[in-house]
Amino acid sequence: MPKIKFGLGISQKAYLLGQDGQAEFWNKAKQKGMSWSWSAGYIFVKLEGKYGATAADMEFMNHTGNMGNVTANNTPDLYREITLNLPTTARVTSQIKPSVHILSDLNQFLSGSKSLTLDTANNMMMGSSQHLVDVTDNLTAMFKVDHVHND
Numbered sequence: 001m002p003k004i005k006f007g008l009g010i011s012q013k014a015y016l017l018g019q020d021g022q023a024e025f026w027n028k029a030k031q032k033g034m035s036w037s038w039s040a041g042y043i044f045v046k047l048e049g050k051y052g053a054t055a056a057d058m059e060f061m062n063h064t065g066n067m068g069n070v071t072a073n074n075t076p077d078l079y080r081e082i083t084l085n086l087p088t089t090a091r092v093t094s095q096i097k098p099s100v101h102i103l104s105d106l107n108q109f110l111s112g113s114k115s116l117t118l119d120t121a122n123n124m125m126m127g128s129s130q131h132l133v134d135v136t137d138n139l140t141a142m143f144k145v146d147h148v149h150n151d
């Protein structure tokens, strides 16, 4: 079965190349609001919105990322590699540039393999706390390839 593999976040291998080793990627991430300071590094996933039991009137902000060198800091590594099955082969030829269309089920954020509840203890979090490790693990199951365009 044909497959596609991609990274969710930035691997330590890439981050530890240092700021000069990022080429233009660091600046692009910065422009898109997907970075902290260099020492904290890249934001992997940024989820923001409102929630509430009766009305969506509470703000939440969950930003996942490694906050630097995980070995030196003795913190969890939130980088994940995702492998998905392709329903059909993606053909690359001189005429064909295939598009792989991936759907993301955001419901996995809180209702994935581990049920999570937003509350005042976790609704404003950045980095790699246990809540954000749980969020990351839930999000790894959010992707699926819906279809491939071979044209």
Ligand SMILES: [Cu+2]
Residues within 6 Å of the ligand: 101, 147, 149
């Ligand atoms: Cu499509």
